[in-house]
Amino acid sequence: MSTIDLTPLYRTMVGFDRMANLIDSASRLDGAQGYPPYNIERVADDAFAIEIAVAGFGEEDLEIETNENLLTIAGKKVQDEDAEERQFLHRGIAERGFLRRFQLADHVIVTGASLKNGLLRVDLVRELPEAKKPRKIEIGSTTTKKSKPKLIQGEKVSAA
Incomplete structure (x- = not known):
């Protein structure tokens, strides 16, 4: 390349x-970024999911971590006690460790993770802070000496 x-x-x-x-x-x-295979899905306008095929890995073998805008998913298979006694004629299930990183956009946070049927699903949502959300600005008249100012909140207090 x-x-x-x-x-x-x-x-x-x-x-x-x-x-x-x-x-x-x-x-x-x-x-070398081909293992394990994964999908990225848009669930809603501001919700996403990452699914990773982790056949043979249990919850104790997986680690999910976020640091700033980086999501890191690592898998490390603990060797079974009887692994050396087993004799494979063909070994097609890759149980090697992996490290997969995803760069997250600003304000995207991880809301949860689940492991079902060999698929690890990490749920993400974009939560914009209130200051970054669009606001509607009302168009109003400007205050001059001839017109009275608009009362925005509360009641007018008379001077006694």
Whole structure:
């Protein structure tokens, strides 16, 4: 794969260096990212789910961690006591450890995880802070000396 020079982005855009770094790191991924297979699903407008095929792994073998905007899912299979006694003619079920990382957008948080039928499901939701949510601004008249100001809240108190 050819490399992409992102220098023009750094010269012409201010504050987008984080995005350029993400693009740069995504372009460097090697082919070893194929195990285990996974799906990313949009469940609702602001809800998502990541499903990872983790056949042979139990809850005690999996670790899910979030740090800032990075979700890390690791699997480490503990060797069975009788593993050395077993003799396989064909071993097609990969029980090797894995480390899978997902870059999360701002304000996306993990709300839960479940393991069922060999699929690990991690539920995510985007929760915008109140300050980032769109607000409707009412159009009103400006206050002049001739007009009285509008009463916004409460009742007018008379001077006694």
